[in-house]
Amino acid sequence: MMSTLAERIQKQDQRALAKAITMVDNDHPDKLSLLSEISGQEKKAHFIGLTGSPGAGKSSLVDRLITHIRNMDKTVAVIAVDPTSPFSGGALLGDRFRMHKHFADPGVFIRSMATRGSLGGLSRSTKDAIRVCDAFGFDYILIETVGVGQSELDIMKVADTTALVLTPNSGDVLQIFKAGIMEIADVFVINKADLPGVQKLKTQLKEFLHIADPKSWQPPIVETISTEHKGIEAFFEACEAHKKFLNETDAGKQKRKEQLTYEVYELMREELWKDVERFIGDDPSKEIALQKENDPYQLAKEWLSEWREKGGGS
């Protein structure tokens, strides 16, 4: 008897894994049943998100982390979220050639995902791909985002441990603070720590940590120089410490529940929205109204009650 795709993934068939990710990326009709089939069990991997401004060196850090994790005989999947222009619709960077040295290693899986549809955030298919990698049984899943606002805020809803990668020349901490992305960090990484300004940045971060709400987890600050392979172990150990903290306290359980809630809401919203779009798209009179009218509030009200009268997409 033929194995299902879900079964093949759970048996660590790399081709099944790649196929499943392509399915979720292309919004294949069988996507939801596949995802539901693999999502029944316990989560296995530890999800580490890396975010920070463009140019902070996240990709080389990921590369070094892969080597470190492999040296410990653990397996790792990397989901690299590629920026997509809202106009072009395709991934701009494509597969990451710089990681090609890991390609031959069966304990490493690397996949770039486009941000399309989510305007800077983590797309639905990115989240689904992470679930597929988890079902495959990787020990670690690294999620690297482009760091342009929404993605930083999205990543904490997916990652167990979120690392915010800064550089000594990344500008005033106040700017990062203003952007609201400081508070998502479980671990602060100062990469390119051979550049001047490390002490100043550390002092600023500590001031921030001081004024933050006291909570049981105190985000450590680690220094790395990824080009020289320095500080990688310390960074990884900081992630491990946070993992241990999550496992041993209520925080982990709480985080898991929040992530599940967020996912359920998002899936419901997406499904519902498809209905509404179909309802509007299928009716030529809507197109005409959009050309003639000026009042979005009135149109929204009318169309919503019309949609509800017609059974609300059921």
Added chain:
Amino acid sequence: MMSTLAERIQKQDQRALAKAITMVDNDHPDKLSLLSEISGQEKKAHFIGLTGSPGAGKSSLVDRLITHIRNMDKTVAVIAVDPTSPFSGGALLGDRFRMHKHFADPGVFIRSMATRGSLGGLSRSTKDAIRVCDAFGFDYILIETVGVGQSELDIMKVADTTALVLTPNSGDVLQIFKAGIMEIADVFVINKADLPGVQKLKTQLKEFLHIADPKSWQPPIVETISTEHKGIEAFFEACEAHKKFLNETDAGKQKRKEQLTYEVYELMREELWKDVERFIGDDPSKEIALQKENDPYQLAKEWLSEWREKGGGS
């Protein structure tokens, strides 16, 4: 007979304007009827959005633009979008003291809006506030965003003319390009143009403009030094040229329709989500399921069909 709030706004009553913006900011029950009442007429103001990375000097540019617009005897409203931490919920910067010199001028209206709820993007209340300012009859409405990803992508859906503010030291243009925010610009502003690197940045921008899809509007590149009041007129004239282009071609009509479509969809979505959240929030069994289950796909499917059976929020 007492005038309605909408009538008072249209009669340019500043107190009514401030009151209406507070209403939309607080999601007052009468908000939608007010907005619908003022949205019937033609749009009057030209909406200019300013975006760019934190620290590019957008706020001083806005300050200089106000002076320039006032010198031409035109009126201007400024909606400054303040970053909100997703955790704290309040506007961090509050009202902008640096603009206090314009406070006594009745031809200028300045308001800070929090980004809350939109995680880095333009909140619903920001868009509503812009509509209220338009109904009041300002000649120009400047929308200044924090520039952390989502807001850049949101602003082009609201502004008629979007200016992307860069600095010679803002890093490689490729990084901005990668973030997908380059293509939203109708006008490029190189602020702090007394710093080294202007020529290099211009060359890079021109290369980008060269590879971009040829379209009828070619975004001009203007240089400013806002601290020395230099280049402000050229910047404003570039916005005027784009305004003229929109008014004289189909592009303006097309843009207006796209913006209306976007607004209608957003309003419908918001209303629908409120329903779904109420449906889940009001049912204690949902909370229990979120603690016990692991499969978001299954839960979303079940709850959605349950919601539809109950009449879909109607």
